Amino acid sequence: MTDVRVKICGLTRPGDVEAAAAAGAAYCGFVFFSKSPRHLGVYQARDLALGAPPGLAKVALVVNADDATLDAITAVVPLDMLQLHGSEAPARVAAVKARYGLPVMKAVGVASAEDLSVIDDYARVADQILVDAKPPRDAALPGGNGLAFDWRLIAGRRWPVPWMLAGGLTPENAADAVAMTGARQLDVSSGVEAAPGVKDADKIRAFVRAAQGARAVPKLV
Numbered sequence: 001m002t003d004v005r006v007k008i009c010g011l012t013r014p015g016d017v018e019a020a021a022a023a024g025a026a027y028c029g030f031v032f033f034s035k036s037p038r039h040l041g042v043y044q045a046r047d048l049a050l051g052a053p054p055g056l057a058k059v060a061l062v063v064n065a066d067d068a069t070l071d072a073i074t075a076v077v078p079l080d081m082l083q084l085h086g087s088e089a090p091a092r093v094a095a096v097k098a099r100y101g102l103p104v105m106k107a108v109g110v111a112s113a114e115d116l117s118v119i120d121d122y123a124r125v126a127d128q129i130l131v132d133a134k135p136p137r138d139a140a141l142p143g144g145n146g147l148a149f150d151w152r153l154i155a156g157r158r159w160p161v162p163w164m165l166a167g168g169l170t171p172e173n174a175a176d177a178v179a180m181t182g183a184r185q186l187d188v189s190s191g192v193e194a195a196p197g198v199k200d201a202d203k204i205r206a207f208v209r210a211a212q213g214a215r216a217v218p219k220l221v
């Protein structure tokens with residue numbers, strides 16, 4: 001067993017929160033993005049968040065949200081972290097962190113080695129980095145598309161703040177993802193669903209088990 005921490009994102013029902021907690025997830029994610037099949041209103045999210053046991057960190061995922069939107073979410077939903085999953089610049093990440101006093105995780109989309117260069121800038125202002133697959137040009141969603149990137153791009157890479165790996169993760173590939181990248185945290189959404197927006201408790205359990213049973217292989221240089 002390893003201490004890989006798992007985030008189950010895009011929960012929509014009380015049973016999803018229970019399943020994530022029972023499986024041993026460290027974080028649960030609530031999506032506030034109207035184009036997503038996982039989108040929640042603030043009162044729905046509040047009810048789910050109130051059902052989360054201590055030890056399961058509650059993360060709000062937003063995409064280029066303005067202050068009014070974030071004010072509305074943070075006023076109603078008890079949260080432990082904000083996940084910025086749009087094209088927020090480093091200055092905006094810093095402003096959100098200062099305004100809300102919550103840890104901020106910035107998502108960075110990766111398709112090629114050049115995409116990794118911005119991570120250092122974000123690592124100066126964000127508490128965590130989420131290294132996700134870059135969405136296809138015509139995608140409706142900037143994440144949650146079930147697509148992976150080439151994990152060899154980040155094999156053995158380290159950054160000065162904690163980071164999570166995301167994008168196309170499943171119970172079947174979670175152990176390989178940890179072994180190839182050395183990630184200590186994984187974030188999954190569509191890979192543990194029965195249908196878009198409908199989480200599957202068996203897949204959640206299998207995912208956490210696979211992630212925590214994985215063995216990171218140190219990169220040989």
Ligand SMILES: O=C(O)c1ccccc1N[C@@H]1O[C@H](COP(=O)(O)O)[C@@H](O)[C@H]1O
Nearest residue numbers: 009036143144145146166167168189190
């Ligand atoms: O899940 C969504 O609907 C979503 C919407 C908008 C931005 C990000 C979204 N999800 C995040 O995308 C990654 C990868 O998801 P997947 O496992 O490939 O489906 C993950 O960080 C989700 O939090």
